[in-house]
Amino acid sequence: MSPRTSMANPLKKLASCVILDLDGTLLNTDGIVGDILRGFLSKYGKQWDGREAHKIVGKTPKEAAVVIVEEYGLPCLADEFAAEVYPLFSSQNIIPKGWNDQIVMFEFSNLRFLEAAKRLKKEPSSCLVIEDSIPGVTAGKAAGMEVVAVPSIPKQTHLYESADDILNSLLDLQPEKWGLPPFKDWIECTLPIEPWYIGGPVVKGFGRGSKVLGIPTANLSTSNYASLLSEHVSGVYFGWAGLSSRGVFKMVMSIGWNPYFNNTEKTIEPWLLHEFEEDFYGEELNLVIVGYIRPEANFPSLESLITKIHEDRRIAERALDLPLYSKYKDDPYLLRCSDSNCNHL
Structure with a gap:
């Protein structure tokens, strides 16, 4: 089975x-x-x-x-x-x-x-x-x-x-x-995918990540990624996140409409699995997405949504220690930054 x-x-x-x-x-x-x-x-x-x-x-x-x-x-x-x-x-x-x-x-x-x-x-x-x-x-x-x-x-x-x-x-x-x-390509509750790359300055989201969910996300603008988002289905993904002035971190992210909150636009919401002492709005964030966990879903309660997100975190953290995924931690794209963002760091 x-x-x-x-x-x-x-x-x-x-x-x-x-x-x-x-x-x-x-x-x-x-x-x-x-x-x-x-x-x-x-x-x-x-x-x-x-x-x-x-x-x-x-x-x-x-x-x-x-x-x-x-x-x-x-x-x-x-x-x-x-x-x-x-x-x-x-x-x-x-x-x-x-x-x-x-x-x-x-x-x-x-x-x-x-x-x-x-x-x-x-x-x-x-x-x-x-x-x-x-x-x-x-x-x-x-x-x-x-x-x-x-x-x-x-x-x-x-x-x-x-x-x-x-x-x-x-x-x-x-x-x-x-x-x-x-299919035999699922590993530790994750599906390896062809890596894809997105990056840009961290922007303010809906303000519910930390306040409502207790899960601080580092949102990226979708304005430059309309075509890319159309190629990738809504769901929960994971990979590596790079901040040029802070380093590389494990990351789990949702892409989609967040049906529990009934979003009117498709969003990109990465959760960097690290405790940061301060916000980093405006800093350049680069992502290498390497795997898929589950489809987007609605939930009967806020508590069940939070429980599922933390389960996604545990799955991503374990999977990213596997050689199949950990090798991407050294991808040079992660610590790349645009001139406009490097100048003020």
């Missing part, structure tokens, strides 16, 4: 094969769509944060254009919007899900899943579908298959209730729950 499987997560149903919807699951096309729409809307002083995505999924180009123009009050016609934006998608060799009149009916019907089962020579009832869109989930269920939803729409999981399981991301998929071979 996998260490991540317990009696609280029993076997759901035996599956003999997996059918994945490539777009939005294995390929991060949603990030490209977001970048294009974000850039276009900024010309009109508007901000795209992805929450309107569910209103355009499954729409034809004209229908989607009407939704966006009306939703944002743009001073242009839907046809003008489509004429300017659609070529930008084509230049990236992608077609937003449902934004092609010729394939929209097949894309969101059960026929594609039934055809896949036929080619695999499997009964539909033995197939496990992984989908990111609401129409795709509906189509998978209509084909008589089990469906795991990995929503591409932030904070809209309630729209996917027809799915047999709902995951924050593919990082949380447990094949053994469906009678399939388990």
Whole structure:
């Protein structure tokens, strides 16, 4: 039995094969769509944060254009919007899900899943579908298959209730729950990931880390990391944090919407696992994120949230002593600082 499987997560149903919807699951096309729409809307002083995505999924180009123009009050016609934006998608060799009149009916019907089962020579009832869109989930269920939803729409999981399981991301998929071979890359309750790097001056957050939770976080501005955040799913990560004037420290962090507090924007909130005697707002903080712990979740009480955060801390502290992760403590990026921030230290 996998260490991540317990009696609280029993076997759901035996599956003999997996059918994945490539777009939005294995390929991060949603990030490209977001970048294009974000850039276009900024010309009109508007901000795209992805929450309107569910209103355009499954729409034809004209229908989607009407939704966006009306939703944002743009001073242009839907046809003008489509004429300017659609070529930008084509230049990236992608077609937003449902934004092609010729394939929209097949894309969101059960026929594609039934055809896949036929080619695999499997009964539909033995197939496990992984989908990111609401129409795709509906189509998978209509084909008589089990469906795991990995929503591409932030904070809209309630729209996917027809799915047999709902995951924050593919990082949380447990094949053994469906009678399939388990993944073997989890180590000490952590999942190693390709390291990624972010840095910038420490900014003031919502003021609840120390005051409400008793957990002082060193927040980073997300203004320069919109694309990077779209590539990485919400959840709890860990790694190393470097302050050029203070050294390198273990770190656990949350990226996401903090559902308990119902944030309206995606945030980056690192917790440096060290007792500091003073604040360091404005100092350059560089992070090397090396592993994943769990998905973002809501909690029934503040006490249960605090308990879980401290459990995340213990997991991160132990894991970062493993050679797999500890080697990144010496990454030169950690103590790098920009000229503007080095000058006043």
